Amino acid sequence: MNNVLVYCELTENNHIADISLELCTKGRQLATEMNGRLQAVVAGSNIKEVAAELYPYGVDEVFLADDARLSPYRTLPHFEVVLKVINEQQPDVVLFGATTVGRDLAPRISSRLQCGLTADCTALELGDHTDTLTGKEYKGILHQIRPAFGGNIIATIITPENKPQMATVREGVMRKEIFDANHKGTVAMVDVSDKLHAADKAVTIIRREIVEKSINIKGASIVVAGGYGMGSKENFQLLHDLAHLIGGEVGATRAAVDAGFCEPERQIGQTGVTVRPRLYIACGISGAVQHRAGMEDSAKIISINTDPNAPINAIADYTIIGDACTVLPMMMDCYSNNLK
Amino acid sequence: MSGLKIVVLAKQVPDTHNVGANAMNPDGTVNRAALPTVFNPEDLNALEMALQIKDRVPGTHITVVTMGLPKAAGIITDSMSRGADAGFVLSDPRLGGADTLATSYALSKAVEMVGNVDLIIGGRQAIDGDTAQVGPQVAEKLDIPQVTYAETLVNVDAKSIELTRRLADGIEQVRVNMPAVITVTGTAKPCRFPHAHRLIKLDGMTVETRNADDIKPDLERIGKKGSPTKVKKIQNVVLAHKESQQVAPTTEALSELMGSLIAEHII
Numbered sequence: 001m002n003n004v005l006v007y008c009e010l011t012e013n014n015h016i017a018d019i020s021l022e023l024c025t026k027g028r029q030l031a032t033e034m035n036g037r038l039q040a041v042v043a044g045s046n047i048k049e050v051a052a053e054l055y056p057y058g059v060d061e062v063f064l065a066d067d068a069r070l071s072p073y074r075t076l077p078h079f080e081v082v083l084k085v086i087n088e089q090q091p092d093v094v095l096f097g098a099t100t101v102g103r104d105l106a107p108r109i110s111s112r113l114q115c116g117l118t119a120d121c122t123a124l125e126l127g128d129h130t131d132t133l134t135g136k137e138y139k140g141i142l143h144q145i146r147p148a149f150g151g152n153i154i155a156t157i158i159t160p161e162n163k164p165q166m167a168t169v170r171e172g173v174m175r176k177e178i179f180d181a182n183h184k185g186t187v188a189m190v191d192v193s194d195k196l197h198a199a200d201k202a203v204t205i206i207r208r209e210i211v212e213k214s215i216n217i218k219g220a221s222i223v224v225a226g227g228y229g230m231g232s233k234e235n236f237q238l239l240h241d242l243a244h245l246i247g248g249e250v251g252a253t254r255a256a257v258d259a260g261f262c263e264p265e266r267q268i269g270q271t272g273v274t275v276r277p278r279l280y281i282a283c284g285i286s287g288a289v290q291h292r293a294g295m296e297d298s299a300k301i302i303s304i305n306t307d308p309n310a311p312i313n314a315i316a317d318y319t320i321i322g323d324a325c326t327v328l329p330m331m332m333d334c335y336s337n338n339l340k
Numbered sequence: 341m342s343g344l345k346i347v348v349l350a351k352q353v354p355d356t357h358n359v360g361a362n363a364m365n366p367d368g369t370v371n372r373a374a375l376p377t378v379f380n381p382e383d384l385n386a387l388e389m390a391l392q393i394k395d396r397v398p399g400t401h402i403t404v405v406t407m408g409l410p411k412a413a414g415i416i417t418d419s420m421s422r423g424a425d426a427g428f429v430l431s432d433p434r435l436g437g438a439d440t441l442a443t444s445y446a447l448s449k450a451v452e453m454v455g456n457v458d459l460i461i462g463g464r465q466a467i468d469g470d471t472a473q474v475g476p477q478v479a480e481k482l483d484i485p486q487v488t489y490a491e492t493l494v495n496v497d498a499k500s501i502e503l504t505r506r507l508a509d510g511i512e513q514v515r516v517n518m519p520a521v522i523t524v525t526g527t528a529k530p531c532r533f534p535h536a537h538r539l540i541k542l543d544g545m546t547v548e549t550r551n552a553d554d555i556k557p558d559l560e561r562i563g564k565k566g567s568p569t570k571v572k573k574i575q576n577v578v579l580a581h582k583e584s585q586q587v588a589p590t591t592e593a594l595s596e597l598m599g600s601l602i603a604e605h606i607i
Contacts, residue, residue: 107473108480156571210507314581314584319585330589334595
């Protein structure tokens, strides 16, 4: 069938996670192009209400597995649910979030189905392919585009002979957009109780300490980001000061996070969050490809760097050659004075 | 209780964190010869976890398995100098060009060859692919449970092991019955250093190698043949270019910039 199936994750309070709505938005586009339906599978406990959250994103069919043993997430119980839905529905494309859940579950599914799985895709498109050896033509197969080799190259991966075509996508890479607020779909219950008894035994959760995300740089309209060039955690405080003053959030490069300048939740780039703010102020950031991948769609970019040849300057609207530790306090003064 | 039998899955990888200018061939493929190789960092965390289990359960035996070119033998001697008991390189041109599915199949056959294994421990992911797929796929092929993103060892007995997992929004403590596959994150305890006396003992040792026949695979399922994913295209990352405007780091210029951002309602 030409259908697209999205594995949907739940938040701690049983709502559909943002990453899954982002995947539904992408899945809707693909399903429409393929003349197919968008399907979603959700597994959890007391989740009768969640289908209504999915319809506005264009979901046509929701497959619900509702059982106490399905919450919180554990590999084997969820594996049984997803496997059953895929085997019965035979979707063409299956999408998972590249989260700690999706990256745990999707490979196990792909191994059982002996199909391909492309991790951390940054783009998904339908396209054709001609095998250079056999001359065989494939129409409208999924082009799974991802950075490879530490982000230094971009690879297009295809799985022409095996179905379903499966991919994981990181949070924030795809945009979440309402398809039609009045769109309605159908719900079907998935019963895996015969399988759950065995699946339930293997792993026992003894304790969980989950904290609600307190930092949300993905949704910020202004991001003040710092790199290794900021030099210290103390200097990073300047970024917080400016962000506070102009109503933004603080972001960071992987190098700055690794150096302990700020929390890992603030990391922007291929292995962090993707942001598209109205304004991105890059301070002491050289602009490695891995970082640029997570911010180059920002509407306006200001770069503050002592190095006039820093690669980030090539994508900046404004370049300030100077030490961010000197420039940032000046910017804050200028901002306050301009408001007077 | 008698010791456990552990296999550590490790990989020798190109050091993608230190990529030089000549790392790519003109045709866009990877110039592996120009890249230094390293012990995949999270596999060292995995080895440390295996060694911690060995510290707690006397008589535990650790075998390190790596698939790759013969030069990956360095991984085995390095592991043994840190405390592993044995190891071998699984190397065969027929195993080459494998994606994660074919790789996990070959590794699962290698684990079966070792036989009666209680725990299979590997890094969460390798830095040359960052897929994190091989661990769960090995677990599925052996039809045993998996614990991914493991960070600390809490407890281990003859039948089960208790671990904490590092999740995006917190931690989870789980107990899993053995046999099981565990993948370990880079936030776990770093690996202990090589012992001098072990290094001396290992000096001149020949690392064992195994070929595809040794693991008795279905030949259709290994290497390029057993890999459903194909690389259609490789592109170098092309940098977007903008006409960027230089702003001097002076009060006057910065004031003008901030003023125009305010006027445009950007800030």
